[in-house]
Structures are given as structure tokens and as C-alpha cells.
Amino acid sequence: MSVANASLSIVQEYISTSQKLAKQGRILPLVSPWRAYQVILQLIYIWLQGIIILLFKPTPPKSPDQPTKPLGRVAVVGAGLTGISSAAHAIAHGFDVVIYEAGDRPGGIWAHVNSTSGLQLNSLIYRFHPAVLWRHAFPKRDEVLSEIRRIWKEYQLEPRTRFNTRVTSVTRSPADFVEAEDLDPKNSGHARWIINDGSDGPFDAVIVTIGTCGKPQKVGFPGMPDSEESGDNRSDKSDQKREGKEDEHEGETFQGQVIHSSELDEADLEGKTVLVIGSGASGVEAVETALSKGARDTLMVARDDKWIIPRNIVFDTTLSAQPFGRETPLSFIWEWVLKKWHYRGVEDIAPHHRGIFEGTPVVNDEFLNYIRTGRCTYVRGDTLRLTNSGILVNVRSRESKPKDPGEKKEFKGDVVVLATGFQRPEIDFLPEDLFPENYQRPDLYLQNFPTEDWSILLTNSAYVNAIGTVGHFHIGIYTRILLTLLLDKDARPAPKDMKLWVDNVRFVKRGAKGGPLSFFTYMELTIWLLLFHLFRPDRIRWLFFIMQGWGVVPQEYRQ
Numbered sequence: 001m002s003v004a005n006a007s008l009s010i011v012q013e014y015i016s017t018s019q020k021l022a023k024q025g026r027i028l029p030l031v032s033p034w035r036a037y038q039v040i041l042q043l044i045y046i047w048l049q050g051i052i053i054l055l056f057k058p059t060p061p062k063s064p065d066q067p068t069k070p071l072g073r074v075a076v077v078g079a080g081l082t083g084i085s086s087a088a089h090a091i092a093h094g095f096d097v098v099i100y101e102a103g104d105r106p107g108g109i110w111a112h113v114n115s116t117s118g119l120q121l122n123s124l125i126y127r128f129h130p131a132v133l134w135r136h137a138f139p140k141r142d143e144v145l146s147e148i149r150r151i152w153k154e155y156q157l158e159p160r161t162r163f164n165t166r167v168t169s170v171t172r173s174p175a176d177f178v179e180a181e182d183l184d185p186k187n188s189g190h191a192r193w194i195i196n197d198g199s200d201g202p203f204d205a206v207i208v209t210i211g212t213c214g215k216p217q218k219v220g221f222p223g224m225p226d227s228e229e230s231g232d233n234r235s236d237k238s239d240q241k242r243e244g245k246e247d248e249h250e251g252e253t254f255q256g257q258v259i260h261s262s263e264l265d266e267a268d269l270e271g272k273t274v275l276v277i278g279s280g281a282s283g284v285e286a287v288e289t290a291l292s293k294g295a296r297d298t299l300m301v302a303r304d305d306k307w308i309i310p311r312n313i314v315f316d317t318t319l320s321a322q323p324f325g326r327e328t329p330l331s332f333i334w335e336w337v338l339k340k341w342h343y344r345g346v347e348d349i350a351p352h353h354r355g356i357f358e359g360t361p362v363v364n365d366e367f368l369n370y371i372r373t374g375r376c377t378y379v380r381g382d383t384l385r386l387t388n389s390g391i392l393v394n395v396r397s398r399e400s401k402p403k404d405p406g407e408k409k410e411f412k413g414d415v416v417v418l419a420t421g422f423q424r425p426e427i428d429f430l431p432e433d434l435f436p437e438n439y440q441r442p443d444l445y446l447q448n449f450p451t452e453d454w455s456i457l458l459t460n461s462a463y464v465n466a467i468g469t470v471g472h473f474h475i476g477i478y479t480r481i482l483l484t485l486l487l488d489k490d491a492r493p494a495p496k497d498m499k500l501w502v503d504n505v506r507f508v509k510r511g512a513k514g515g516p517l518s519f520f521t522y523m524e525l526t527i528w529l530l531l532f533h534l535f536r537p538d539r540i541r542w543l544f545f546i547m548q549g550w551g552v553v554p555q556e557y558r559q
Contacts, residue, residue: 001150003050006135007043014039042136045124049133056130058092058549059557060155067554070096072204072486075195077167077429080108081471082460083209084148085129088155089479090207094554095486098200099157102166106152107145109213109422114265116289117141120281120363122313125320128471130549138311162200167429170195170456173202188492190455190485205455205482208430212461213422216260219277223254223386254386254416261286261419270294275391275411277301277383278419281360284308284367286419287376298370299377299411301393303402305351307335307361308368310342316363319356320466322521326512327355346371349378352398360465381406386416430456443506445498446528447520448478452495457482463520474525480546487552491532491539501528 001009014035021030029035061067071094076087079101087097105111118140119126126134131154132147139147152158173192175183182189192202259267261282274290276283279302287298309316319334334356343350346368370376381395382403389412396406427441434450435441441462445451448458459478460470485492493501505524529546533539545551 001133001135003046003053003133006046006133009135010039010042010046045137046133046135052127053131053133056548058089058130059553060088060092060131061554061557062559064156064159066156066556067091067094067096068556069554070094071483073097073201074482075100075170075193075200075203075206076209077170077195077206078108078209078211079103079106079152079161079163080209080211081110081128081144081148082211082475083108083207084152084157085475086207086209086457086459086479087157087160088129088131088151089476089549090483091155091157091160092557093480093483093549093552095204095483097157097160098195098203099161100165100167100195101161101163104163106161107148108209108211110141110144110148113141113262114285114289115141116265116292117285119144120311121316122311124313125317126471127473128475130473130476165196168196170206170430172431173198177202185453185455185492186494186496188489188494190492191453193455204486205457207479207482208427208456208458208461210425210427210461212424212463214425215423216262217420217423218260218418219420221277221383221385221391223249223252224258225253249385249387249392249410252386252388254390255388256414256416258386258416258418261417262422264289264293264417267293267415269415271296272414273412274298274415274417275301275413276417276419277391278417278421279303279306280419280421281362282421283417283419284362284364286417287370288364288366290415290417291370291375297375297377299379299413301379301381301383301391301411302349303382305349305354305380305398306359307338307351307354307356308342309338309356309361309363311363311365320521322357322523326509327357331355331357343368346378348398349380353401358465379409379411381409384408389413391416425461427458427461439499439502442520443502445493445501446478446481446525449498451498451502454482454485454493454498466520474522476549477525477546480549483552484542484546488539488542491536491542 018030073096074090076083076097076099079099083099084106087099090097103111119138122137123134123139124137129151131151134147135143171194172183173194178192181187183191185191190204192204193206194202195206257267261278264286269290270293272295274295276286276290276298279300283300287300290298309319338356339347339350349371367376371378379393379395380398381393384392384394387410390410391413392408392410394406395409396404400406434452434456436452439451441458442464444458444462445454448462450456457478459475533543
């Protein structure tokens with residue numbers, strides 16, 4: 001979509017809404033200057049993106065046959081947002097690519113969420129590729145998928161994508177066409193890789209973009225219809241019996257509907273009471289979706305409290321730019337500001353034990369208002385089981401921790417939503433020796449490269465927690481770092497150098513809760529970029545390529 005078409009779409013949307021308001025006789029909203037002001041802001045936003053596209057969009061190949069003389073071959077595992085972006089960057093700079101996708105369409109996790117799901121962060125800091133053109137500051141699922149598919153097609157990736165092809169093995173290629181020394185990372189070489197049965201030939205590098213969200217994680221509770229109890233709940237039940245606390249609801253089965261938060265699109269929630277188990281981003285979104293679909297009221301059961309930060313681009317960007325990637329003695333300032341500003345009136349649900357940099361916060365403006373106005377009841381506690389007409393919860397105080405003693409209470413409802421997130425995808429298809437002891441996810445070189453061979457890159461597939469970094473420009477930077485190492489033998493780090501880097505970062509961040517490298521920030525990448533060029537002037541020529549993507553464009557793309 002061009003800037004002109006996007007601008008026209010916004011104007012047409014404004015006219016269409018105005019016509020509906022006029023037919024409904026809603027004069028005040030129709031003549032409101034605020035609506036016109038919002039349209040002007042949207043148009044300015046689109047034109048601003050047009051400048052970004054003009055400056056930084058890499059040139060796409062003109063036909064599926066290009067590049068005719070590739071600089072190398074790169075395999076991309078996963079056709080989600082990160083995979084499509086990585087592949088588009090690689091092919092734009094003259095590398096041939098093949099994308100392997102286990103599903104039947106591009107989009108990754110965005111292809112499997114509710115239509116009401118949308119960006120929680122401002123889309124200005126969700127520019128997963130320089131060619132992206134958002135029409136809205138907080139686009140919904142369909143707009144996100146539309147941009148992913150547009151870039152997929154524009155960069156000639158459609159014929160290079162193998163759908164319904166799960167990667168089960170990535171193995172080293174034998175030294176049939178290169179010198180054995182060129183395969184050794186200790187001698188500035190790197191392995192060549194075979195995907196599955198090798199029918200696509202060897203690859204110079206592999207980019208793994210399976211993300212951190214896989215299949216829906218459906219946690220089992222006693223009393224769920226047609227399901228077995230999970231191990232955790234069986235142990236809880238045994239503990240209760242040992243303590244003489246018999247379950248008065250034992251044998252009961254919930255008579256309503258039980259669904260995962262990713263299945264809300266087809267759910268009939270009109271006039272119903274919806275009970276949401278889980279307080280993360282999935283839980284917050286489930287409450288929003290339920291209320292938008294006409295639910296009478298909602299209740300959230302939070303096993304532990306999560307930080308909720310506002311949809312404010314200045315605040316979120318400043319927070320994500322924190323240089324240490326961990327809790328510091330000054331982190332209380334952020335937490336104090338949030339409690340006084342964002343949590344006003346509901347300070348009791350702000351986390352008591354968890355610091356702002358100890359987990360990925362939820363970004364949302366409406367959820368706390370739902371609690372203030374009574375549209376959502378917030379219950380802190382452990383879900384013990386489902387009953388005939390609701391859920392039984394061990395309700396705890398703010399100062400408590402999960403499984404601490406509390407008061408048993410039953411909450412009645414018509415629908416139970418399991419907002420229990422998604423399973424973390426496995427990377428067992430990669431060779432085990434890439435991840436020696438103490439250098440496994442997330443303890444990797446730049447948090448994305450295995451220390452044994454830099455020709456494997458795990459973009460957005462290794463971190464544990466982060467703030468506002470999943471779909472941003474770092475995808476292109478990491479891809480171009482990989483391409484630089486493929487192009488410049490003198491720039492390649494040896495395994496001992498990569499381990500030394502990880503060890504130094506761990507030393508600096510020693511004592512961080514959750515692990516020194518569990519929280520991803522841009523600061524480590526920024527320091528690396530400075531040191532990479534500062535101490536080796538011969539690498540200056542790669543600076544603008546790595547940062548902006550300038551300088552490596554096949555001549556045939558320009559013709």
C-alpha cells in the first residue's frame with residue numbers, strides 16, 4: 001500500500017463514519033472537532049512513515065528469479081513476522097532464501113489469535129520492516145497480517161516458502177564443496193547446514209524465528225469437562241488431604257463453556273459472566289474481548305500480579321531504553337510513577353514482589369478502567385478447581401505469594417477462559433553441541449547467536465522477557481550482522497570470543513533476578529555495535545550497512 005492509498009483510506013473511513021453518525025442522528029459526535037483532529041494526526045503519521053520508507057526501505061528484487069548471482073544462501077525457520085522480515089532483508093541484500101513454515105499460511109502467532117487482538121504498543125515502535133506502512137497507531141490483527149503478507153509478496157518470498165513443512169533437523173553439511181578449514185568456526189569459518197532431508201541443498205546460514213509463543217497452553221484444573229487434572233493440581237489436592245482439608249466440591253464438573261483465550265472469536269458471550277484465569281497479556285485481552293462481545297461482567301483470577309504500563313510512546317520507549325536490562329536501585333522511580341499515575345485508584349493491584357524489569361509488562365490503557373468502574377473484578381489467588389457453576393479460588397492478600405495460605409471462595413460464572421498463554425517452542429531440531437553447558441538460551445552471544453557457531457541466528461526466539469522489542473528494527477540489524485559475518489571473514493568471532501562476551505555481560509549483570517540475560521534490551525546490542533567498529537577501523541565500512549541497511553544492493557535490482 002502506498003502513502004497516497006493509505007491516506008485516501010483514512011479519509012474514506014472518516015467519511016463513512018460521518019455518514020453513519022448522520023443517519024443515526026448523532027449530531028454531537030458528527031460535528032466533533034476531535035474526530036477531525038484524529039484524522040489529521042493519522043495522516044501526519046502516515047506521511048512520517050513515508051519518509052522512513054523513502055530513507056530505509058531496502059530495494060526488493062524485481063522478479064522471482066533474482067538474485068541471479070546470490071552472495072549466499074540463508075534458510076529461515078518460521079514464516080511469522082520475524083521470519084518474513086529476516087528473509088526480506090536477506091534477499092534485498094543479494095542472498096537467496098528459503099522459508100520453512102509448519103503451518104499453511106504466513107503470519108506466525110498473528111495468524112492464530114482473535115480478530116480483536118491488536119498491538120498494545122504504538123506501531124511506531126513496532127516497525128518490523130522498513131517497508132511497513134501502518135494506517136493506525138494501534139492496528140488490529142487483520143492490519144498486521146496484511147502488512148506481513150504484503151512484504152512477503154513484494155520481496156518475492158511467496159515462491160520461496162515451503163508451507164506445511166516442519167523443520168525436524170538442522171545438520172552440518174559434509175565438506176564436499178568447501179575446504180574443511182572453512183567449516184571450522186575456530187579458524188574464521190562456519191558450518192554449512194542441511195535442512196531436513198537436504199532436498200533444498202546446503203545453506204550458509206540459518207535464521208530461526210519460531211518466537212516464544214507456540215501452541216496454546218491449556219492448563220488442566222479439577223472439574224474441567226472432558227479433561228484430566230494437571231500434575232500440579234493433583235499434587236495440590238494431595239496436600240489438601242494430608243492437611244485434612246477435604247474438597248467440598250470434589251466430583252463436580254463445570255456445566256458451562258471452557259475455552260482458551262485464543263478461541264474467543266467464535267464464543268457467544270452476550271449477557272454472560274466470564275471468568276478469566278490468568279493475568280498476563282492474554283488475560284487482559286480476554287477481558288477486553290469479552291466486554292466488547294457483550295459480556296455482562298468479567299472476573300480475572302491473578303495467580304501473581306503483573307505490571308501494566310500505559311500505551312504511551314514516550315513512556316514505553318524511555319522504559320525500554322533502560323541501559324541495564326535489570327532491576328536497579330532507581331527502578332522504584334518508574335514503579336512509583338506508575339502507581340501514582342497509571343494505577344490511581346487501584347494501587348492495590350500493583351505488584352508487591354515483582355519489579356518492573358523482572359518480567360514482561362502488559363501494555364494497556366483500558367483494563368485498569370474496567371476495574372475502577374466495576375466491569376471487571378480482580379481477584380488475587382490460586383485457582384483450585386472448577387465447580388458446577390464457577391471456580392474455587394484460594395484468595396490471597398497483596399503481600400502474599402502463589403500457594404500461600406488464603407481464604408477459599410467460589411466465584412460463579414457462565415464461561416471460563418483459560419488465559420494461560422502459549423507453550424514455548426522447542427529448538428531440539430538444532431544440534432545439541434551448539435549450546436554447551438552455561439551457554440544455552442538466553443545465555444547466547446548478543447542473546448541471539450549460539451557461541452559455537454555464529455551462522456545460526458535465533459532472532460526473537462531466545463529471550464525470556466522484554467519491553468517493546470519483539471517487532472522492531474532490531475530484526476533487520478541482527479539479520480545484517482549475520483550477513484556481514486558471511487561477507488567479511490575478518491569480522492567473524494571465534495567461539496572463545498563469543499563465550500568471553502557472554503561471560504562479561506553476565507558479570508556486569510550478576511545478581512539480576514531471573515538471570516543476567518533473561519531480560520532483553522537494546523543496550524547490549526548498542527555497546528557491541530560501538531566496540532565492533534571503534535576498535536577495528538577497518539570495519540567502519542559496515543557501520544551504515546548494519547545500522548541502516550545501506551550499501552549492499554545487487555546491481556540487477558536497480559535496473
